[in-house]
Amino acid sequence: MNTPGTIDRPLTHDPQKQAPMTPSTHEPAGSATEDFLTSGANDSRQNRTREMQLIPEALARAHMHDRLEEARRERQANGLLTARRMQRRAERASRRARRALAMAVMQ
Numbered sequence: 001m002n003t004p005g006t007i008d009r010p011l012t013h014d015p016q017k018q019a020p021m022t023p024s025t026h027e028p029a030g031s032a033t034e035d036f037l038t039s040g041a042n043d044s045r046q047n048r049t050r051e052m053q054l055i056p057e058a059l060a061r062a063h064m065h066d067r068l069e070e071a072r073r074e075r076q077a078n079g080l081l082t083a084r085r086m087q088r089r090a091e092r093a094s095r096r097a098r099r100a101l102a103m104a105v106m107q
Contacts, residue, residue, distance in 0.1 A: 011017075
């Protein structure tokens with residue numbers, strides 16, 4: 001189906017030399033949808049609802065809530081790490097104290 005003069009292979013790529021488009025015989029005349037009036041679009045742009053105007057604020061609030069929640073989880077994780085570190089330090093100090101006591105009793 002790649003014969004010259006089709007959509008895939010036009011005879012020329014110059015639009016001025018191509019044949020003009022003719023209306024299709026498959027559609028009845030006037031079957032296209034009519035253009036809508038733009039006044040309705042202008043009215044809807046001017047009459048935005050309060051919710052639409054507050055969408056950026058709501059998005060910012062949700063983003064801030066997520067950031068605060070992330071910071072809280074990070075603080076909690078850091079506190080847990082600090083507690084574990086201090087527990088290990090206390091256990092080492094306890095072992096040193098027991099060893100020192102055992103050495104004192106042995107002598």
